[in-house]
Amino acid sequence: MRSYSSKIEEIRQREYGYLNGVTYLDHAGCTLYPTTLMHKFAQDLSSNLFGNPHSASPSSMLSSDRVETVRSRVLKFFNASPEHFDLVFVANATAGIKMVMDAFRDIEDGYWYGYHRDSHTSLVGVREHSKASRCFATDDQVEDWIASTSTAEEDSTMKLFAYPAQSNMNGRRSPLKWCGQVRKNKPNTYTLLDAAAYLTTGSLDLSNFQDAPDFTCMSFYKIFGFPDLGALIVRKSSADILTKRKYFGGGTVKMVLSIDTAWHSKRQEVHESLEDGTLPFHNIVALGHAIDVYAELYGTPKQVSAHASGLAKVAYERLLNLRYSNGAPVCEIYKDERASYNDSTTQGPTVAFNIRQPDGSWVGKSKVEEAAIKNNIHIRSGGVCNPGGVASFLQWDSVGMKKNFDAGMTCGDKNDLMGPGGKPTGIVRISLGAMSSMGDVEKFVHFVEQTYVYGGEMIGNIQPIARLKSEMQPLTSDVPSRVEEKRRMLKNIFRNMTGRNYVST
Structure with missing residues (x-):
């Protein structure tokens, strides 16, 4: 009997038609309804x-x-x-x-x-x-x-x-x-x-x-x-x-007196004494x-955990290994030292990170999310309602945070980089769920690679190599030096991506 992981594309097509053309990576915020x-x-x-x-x-x-x-x-x-x-x-x-x-x-x-x-x-x-x-x-x-x-x-x-x-x-x-x-x-x-x-x-x-x-x-x-x-x-x-x-309200009491004296008797069952008013x-x-x-789609929570954890491990490793041509890492990943993507008891299917440029400077969190939105990728950025974790991993103390607030920073704004040297004020987060697929992981890693490593945004489903080849077709311009400059740039990108020199066909 096939596991649901092997049938995930079939499940997605049948149950989550609204995902057509969309890469959803915010399951920590809310997973998707079938x-x-x-x-x-x-x-x-x-x-x-x-x-x-x-x-x-x-x-x-x-x-x-x-x-x-x-x-x-x-x-x-x-x-x-x-x-x-x-x-x-x-x-x-x-x-x-x-x-x-x-x-x-x-x-x-x-x-x-x-x-x-x-x-x-x-x-x-x-x-x-x-x-x-x-x-x-x-x-x-x-x-x-x-x-x-x-x-x-x-x-x-x-x-x-x-x-x-x-x-x-x-x-x-x-x-x-x-x-x-x-x-x-x-x-x-x-x-x-x-x-x-x-x-x-x-x-x-x-x-x-x-x-x-x-x-x-x-x-x-x-x-x-x-x-x-x-x-x-x-x-x-x-x-x-x-x-x-x-406090009491609705049916959480057996008797209430209001006019002559303030007295009441509460119900004894735990839920009966706590569920105030009419239940939803x-x-x-x-x-x-x-x-x-x-249960019909995914079986048990343990099966969901194994599926999502496997995807998260791939996402983490591929983002961790992304490098610019000068060898500098693309992603700064905020993983706890006690956690391992090989052990689901210590790490859930979430990857939190920020993106650096080749010189080590930061790309603003909201800029990354805006670029993702253009490519129909749904992620989360910012402080994610976790003040202690964000402050610790981004190395902000209370003095620095208060200075940021005095300078205009609030939750949910686009003050991405603040303080000396322009430090990140929040993070980018991707999180996977029961209906996530390897295609979701590949789409996001490909997006990061194309947008930051190779310096150009993705367009539809055009594969990077095919797109480069199309762009290196004969160019026309009144300034030949600019044509040659673009050809050299595209050939360098092709070499970085494939490990070989470009030969026109």
């Missing part, structure tokens, strides 16, 4: 009447039944036993993070917060409600903290440690073992795992509930392409801290179909 999923979802909505779940009508009961069925299926997708875990539907991973933060914010004596350098801004922002916080700049700092037994660490202050399973900047994957180690070694400390970027291609197994994160947040559009929905998976033995949050039940219906279609 046509079959959209058809199944539309057919389901056309054939059934789904009502607001907060009622006893047949349409309401149908929605309620689907919601609980899908909740169980998602837990099963991650091997999370309902005996030990509950799943709370939220808008996206950030909403799950905020739900945890809201609960900790309501702790009377406050809480301490620690987070890893590679954290997305959604994790970084939690520090604003803590009474004290620490950003761990390296893995060694995290591991030293976990192993430490200082008096300060043994106090009764509640603590929350958060980190991403995968950096959304460069795809570096953090040790999942930290969650279990924290539980064993750090009293009064909970763990929050941001699994959003990781789950685009990663395989998360929560079967070992003793070492699992207390709270795991995710966005399903990063796994399946659709629907726009997220979840917070809660370890039941850790849920007490969440269920004590003060149509999206949850779609999620059930997304799980089905994913």
